[in-house]
Each structure stands twice: as structure tokens, then as C-alpha cells.
Amino acid sequence: MSAAGLLAPAPAPAGAPPAPEYYPEEDEELESAEDDERSCRGRESDEGAVEGEVLRTLYPTVMRRRALRSCCQSYTEDASETDLAKHDEEDYVEMKEQMYQDKLASLKRQLQQLQEGTLQEYQKRMKKLDQQYKERIRNAELFLQLETEQVERNYIKEKKAAVKEFEDKKVELKENLIAELEEKKKMIENEKLTMELTGDSMEVKPIMTRKLRRRPNDPVPIPDKRRKPAPAQLNYLLTDEQIMEDLRTLNKLKSPKRPASPSSPEHLPATPAESPAQRFEARIEDGKLYYDKRWYHKSQAIYLESKDNQKLSCVISSVGANEIWVRKTSDSTKMRIYLGQLQRGLFVIRRRECEQYLQIDPKGSESRQLESVSFP
Structure with a gap:
């Protein structure tokens, strides 16, 4: 309405005055x-x-x-x-x-x-939400900073503990080795003392007999055959591997060395080829040659020593299943070498980087020398 x-x-109504x-x-x-x-x-x-x-x-x-x-x-x-x-x-x-x-x-x-x-109410609530958002961000940053500091402290603590444990283990290992060596030293001294004490009794002393003049027509005296004394019992303090290693070293030192000119790359002292009776460990795995406790791969520079003490500078050109091909650096000719030849010692492979050898002076003392090889 x-x-x-x-x-x-x-x-x-009718009769009323006008409104x-x-x-x-x-x-x-x-x-x-x-x-x-x-x-x-x-x-x-x-x-x-x-x-x-x-x-x-x-x-x-x-x-x-x-x-x-x-x-x-x-x-x-x-x-x-x-x-x-x-x-x-x-x-x-x-x-x-x-x-x-x-x-x-x-x-x-x-x-x-x-x-x-x-809207005013919307702005008020948005302002409140913004304050809450900023507060949560600030709390999250503070929590992150606190956790980071805690992790840093734990890292420093663990690092110090690891260093301390390493030092303790190192000292303990050193003490154990010293004690073991002292024990071996005492054993050797006791054996030496025992040998000195029992050595005189084992010596064969000549029997002093009176020699009379021979009478005429007496038969020639037959010399008395006596049993030789049994050797003293030996106690081996070395393992079989150490004994074999010493034998290899002695075999290397027995072989004569070939003099080399100073201008040639073979002037460095190198270990000559070992005796043919000695066998080397040689095998081929995954396209690589394992020889004398070392791995050799394709395109690696080596020295090849033959049985007649000839030393050649070569490069491995390829590695087959049972043989390897090497290329001479002098005339680029190739040679095929079988694993059996390497195992029997007919050919010896040396690295061209560096070589170690033992040199014995006339007095019998050993001195180990290490010389590096430089290439043009």
C-alpha cells in the first residue's frame, strides 16, 4: 500500500463541512x-x-x-x-x-x-589476519634459527667427540703395536740367549787321543765314523707370505743388472726380470690386466722387460681374453704377450710413472730408494 x-x-458524509x-x-x-x-x-x-x-x-x-x-x-x-x-x-x-x-x-x-x-569490518579482520600471519612467520623464523643453532651445536659436539675418539684409538693402536713389538723383542732375546746357552754343548769337540808311533807291519787304522749332531730346532716367527716375499726380494737382488746409458729412458735403476721358476699373478678381468698386484688398462704407458734383460718403452694397445697387445714407442711395432708368459716371468711389466727398488751396499745393509720418471 x-x-x-x-x-x-x-x-x-453528506452535510459535513468541506475538508x-x-x-x-x-x-x-x-x-x-x-x-x-x-x-x-x-x-x-x-x-x-x-x-x-x-x-x-x-x-x-x-x-x-x-x-x-x-x-x-x-x-x-x-x-x-x-x-x-x-x-x-x-x-x-x-x-x-x-x-x-x-x-x-x-x-x-x-x-x-x-x-x-x-568494507570496514573486512578491513579490520584483514588487518587482524595480517597481524596473525606476520606473527606466525616471525615465530617460524625464530624456530628455524633455534633449530639451526641446535644442529650446529650438535654437529660441533659430535665432531669433537669423533676427533677425541680418533685420537684415543690412535694412541691405543700405537700402544698395542709397541707392546706387541716389545713382546716379539723379548721372545727373540730369549731365543738368542737359549741358543747361546745351548750352543757350547752342541759343538763337536775333538777327542784328544795319544798317537803312538806305528809299529812295523801294523795295519792302517780305520777312522772312527761318528754320527753328526742333529741341528737345533728352529722357530719360525715369520708367516709363509713374508717368507715368500723375502725370497722374491732375494731372487731380484741375485739377478745381474744391465748398465744403461744416462741419455736413454732406461737409465733409472729398475728391478730386473725375476727367475723363470717364479710365477707371477696375472689375469684379465673386465678389459683390464691385473699383474703383480696392480691393474693395467688400455693406452697405459709401461716398461716391458724380457728374459734377456732388454727393457722396452711400450703402450698397451688392446687387452684380449688371454693376451695383450703392446705397441713400442720407438718404431710403433706391435707385440702380442700371453698371460702364461707373464705368469712364468718371461716378460715383466713395469709402470712408467715411478719405480721402487732395493739396493744393498757391500756391508749388507738395505736402503730403499724412490725415484720419479719424467717424460717429454
Whole structure:
């Protein structure tokens, strides 16, 4: 129901004085102005104050309508209480409708502000969320820093413990080796003392006999055959591997050395070829040659020593299943060498990088020398 219908005066009964003129256009303009003012006020207020603002805005309008209705009723004599209650109910319904429309408009306006990001409540909550976000980031950084420091401390602690354990193990190993060597030294001294004590009793002393002059026609005396004394029992303190290693070293030192000119690459002292009776460990695995506890591969520079003490500078050109091909650096000719020849010692392979050899002086003392080979 429109406001003009509510404010229209009731029809006057016959014989009543004429009612004053009523202009609904002025009332509509007034209501539109009030609506604009109410809308402006609603944009400045929040959702909780919308209903109170509407009531404050509609109250003067309702009172004005009631005053006009009372003025109109002064000219009507047949106005009853039922009409008054009906008009009041219509005013209440219109007021509720207006409140609903205003509240809906306010909600739409707030939704628009929320989409634009200018809503005050949205900004407050966003500010609160931003503060919480910054606080969590700061706490996470502090926790990371704390954990990093803890890890660094644990790392330093573990490192110190490892260094200390290493030093303790090193000292313990050194002490154990010293004790073992001292024990071996005592055993050797005891054996030496035992041999010195028992050596005199084992010596064969000649029997002092008186030799008389031979009488004529006496037979020639037959010499007394005595049993030779049994040798003393030997206690071996070396293992079989150490004994074999010493035998190899002695065999190397027994072989004569071939003099070499200083200008040739063979001027360095090298270990000559070993005796043919000695066997070397040689095998081929995965395209590589394992010889004399070393691995040799393709394109590796080597020295090849033959049985007649001839030393050649070669390069391994290929590695087969049971043989290898080497190429001489002097004339680029190739030679095929079988594993059996390497195992029997007919050919000896040496690396061209560096060589170790033992040199025994005339007095019998050993001195180990290490010389490096330089190539052009």
C-alpha cells in the first residue's frame, strides 16, 4: 500500500463541512528526500545500527500521518475505532516493509563494499589476519634459527667427540703395536740367549787321543765314523707370505743388472726380470690386466722387460681374453704377450710413472730408494 493511499482522507458524509485540500505530491517529495537522507545515513552506519536508524527516520513520518489523520477525522463524524485500528495496522505493515527494503539495500551495499575491499569490518579482520600471519612467520623464523643453532651445536659436539675418539684409538693402536713389538723383542732375546746357552754343548769337540808311533807291519787304522749332531730346532716367527716375499726380494737382488746409458729412458735403476721358476699373478678381468698386484688398462704407458734383460718403452694397445697387445714407442711395432708368459716371468711389466727398488751396499745393509720418471 502506497503512502498516498494511507494519507488520503476518508470520504466525508453528506452535510459535513468541506475538508481541507491535500497534496500527495508534496508528501511524496518529502518521503523521497527522507529516503535519500536515510540512505546516506545508512552508508555511514554498520549493519547493527540499520534498524534503529530506520525507526528514527520513520517515526516523524508516522507521527505526521497520524496528525493528518486526526485532522481528517475531525471532519468525519462516522469514523470508528475499527478504522483507526485498520489504519494503525497498515502503518505497521508499511513500516516493516520499509525496514526490510532499507535493510536489504544496506546488505547489498555492504556486499558491494566487500567485493571492492572497502568494507570496514573486512578491513579490520584483514588487518587482524595480517597481524596473525606476520606473527606466525616471525615465530617460524625464530624456530628455524633455534633449530639451526641446535644442529650446529650438535654437529660441533659430535665432531669433537669423533676427533677425541680418533685420537684415543690412535694412541691405543700405537700402544698395542709397541707392546706387541716389545713382546716379539723379548721372545727373540730369549731365543738368542737359549741358543747361546745351548750352543757350547752342541759343538763337536775333538777327542784328544795319544798317537803312538806305528809299529812295523801294523795295519792302517780305520777312522772312527761318528754320527753328526742333529741341528737345533728352529722357530719360525715369520708367516709363509713374508717368507715368500723375502725370497722374491732375494731372487731380484741375485739377478745381474744391465748398465744403461744416462741419455736413454732406461737409465733409472729398475728391478730386473725375476727367475723363470717364479710365477707371477696375472689375469684379465673386465678389459683390464691385473699383474703383480696392480691393474693395467688400455693406452697405459709401461716398461716391458724380457728374459734377456732388454727393457722396452711400450703402450698397451688392446687387452684380449688371454693376451695383450703392446705397441713400442720407438718404431710403433706391435707385440702380442700371453698371460702364461707373464705368469712364468718371461716378460715383466713395469709402470712408467715411478719405480721402487732395493739396493744393498757391500756391508749388507738395505736402503730403499724412490725415484720419479719424467717424460717429454
